[in-house]
Amino acid sequence: MERKAEKERVCVTGAGGYIASWVVKFLLSKGYIVHGTVRDPSDEKNSHLKKLEKALENLQLFKTDLLDYEGLCAAFAGCSGVLHVASPVPIGPISNPENFTQEELIEPAVVGTRNVLSACEKAKVKKVVVVSSAGAVAVTPNRPKDRPMDEECWSDLEYCKATQNYYCLAKTIAESEALEHTKKSELNIVTVCPSFVFGPMLQSTMNGSCLLLLSFMKDGGESVKNIVYPVVDVRDVAESILLAYENPDAVGRYICSAHSIQAQALAEKLKSMYPNYNYPKSYIEDEKDVELSSEKLQSLGWKYRPLEETLVDAVRNYEENGFLVEH
Template sequence: MKACNERRVCVTGATGYIGSWLVRSLLQQGYHVHATARDPGKAQRMLSTIEGIDRLQIFRADLNEDRSFDEALKGCVGLFHVAALMEFGTSVQENDHVRRNILEPAVWGTRNLLQSCMRSGTVKRVVFTSSISTITAKDEKGDWKPVVDESSVTPASLVWKTKNPGWVYVLSKLVTEEEAFKFAKENGIDLVSIIPPTVAGSFLTPTVPSSLQVLLSPVTGDPKLYPVLVSVHSRLGSIALVHIEDICRAHIFLFETSRAAGRYLCSAGSCTLPQIMDIVSLELPNWISKSSKVEFNRSAPSIISSKRLLDLGYRFKYDAKDVIKESIQSSIGNGFLNSQVEFKV
């Protein structure tokens, strides 16, 4: 085994929503962090004011470049693979184009990254950030399951068939997670995955993260993102939520807990769209709704369960209502909601 620092880890996608906050969380807990980004200058500007920056190194790396992560992974004992495509609005419908230009490069990039882990000789565990887009609350007959857990995987064939809003993102997550576990098993890599639902709350990124924009689309009436939220609600029966601080704490928890294995759903709770609107109305009593009038049940038909994670000893700090409230306040502070929302005079 090559020389390593037991508190040195690598985070991919450091300029993204989860990635940037995870870097912050790791530094707060005393880790030395190798943060990777395609644009290291952007990462430097975004992360320059966080506490513990003397233990942060930023590396340029790209999943599509062979051996691009070799340098960043030198001496690291852990890898948090957070980087991901966050393209919800693609209009591409041609299956061959999606396979050739999106899915195949994504799979190759995952394999490329894990090969760098092997070459490092020091990485002991990989935490892979999946997505609740890989999960469905409906069974083979289309009926609601009473409980949704890590085994409730969305069939790729159904995604190809329906092409619901955000379908390319869903496929990319399905195929890359499958490849990650396959490669890890074949090559003796200790890999666990965490399945975040809609992540929201505060943020370090200069612009409002996509997940917050999707969550707040009933408020803004965004014509591209509101259908994504409706699609999630139709697949799960509600919108599962987790605070950014909790999802990052859970990443670190899974890295540090030796008996962790497999997949872990990380949802603090869920709200139906009517319930979300109720909370929004209390926080923004004078806002004028721009979203289309779609009928939804007020109660969720399925429980989205994080039992595996809770049984391992993890505890959430924020509930779903907290997440929505803080998302609204953060987006007001950023100026996003002020420019997007029409208020009654």
């Protein structure tokens, strides 16, 4: 990707999050002036952003959230692009699903995306990249049997509801609305759908997909479902978001996934490199096979790193931050 000759303003929503922090880091390194939305700029969990190279002169944080339309308008003012990364991800079991779905997942994801697009129009933003999820692609009882899932595939809303998969429900509604919005707007909207995102964290607080990887090394469960995980490195996701933004040929939606690996193979790979952690003891076979195609994204020039590099960098990061302690 080419370095920007002039300073262009881009806003990243949810700037302190796992993926968004890497997006901010890469934007700053390429010479962009970056606006970032966070709930509280003074919160310690956002302090890592201020330590990024060039942050002092080129990063401005705005106190707002996805349901604060006026706050979003202020953050987007003067920006030619918006990278909408913010979205709540549940960690652990949901104690009150009915309440949680509406207030904590669906409203921020769906109403939040509507607010972002409306604020973009008001600020005369030229291009928006909406970060969706492979969860908006693959949650359906009618997966193709003879080919990988591609951008034509969508999660089934009724199936998401029936299986109480509210995160994927919210992501599917929000992404489909965003792409539908392009038909009635001059906004150039592209969506990126990452699978399970692993790799090193810039932020100090744990997120859902990092907890998943940690669980393989810490929990030592008696039996774990041997499901297939489509995975991608967080840095490669951040690069894909910048690619979708900068490349004028980018159109529609893009699946962002690099590798597929079963739970047992993942645990054994980790155990071969790091034998002194507490791995699952047995596995229950699971027939829910998910294969995703990132051919469309690769045709834009996207490349991804080896899985081993992702795992090594992630584990080193967890150890340095005290999330992993050898037995």
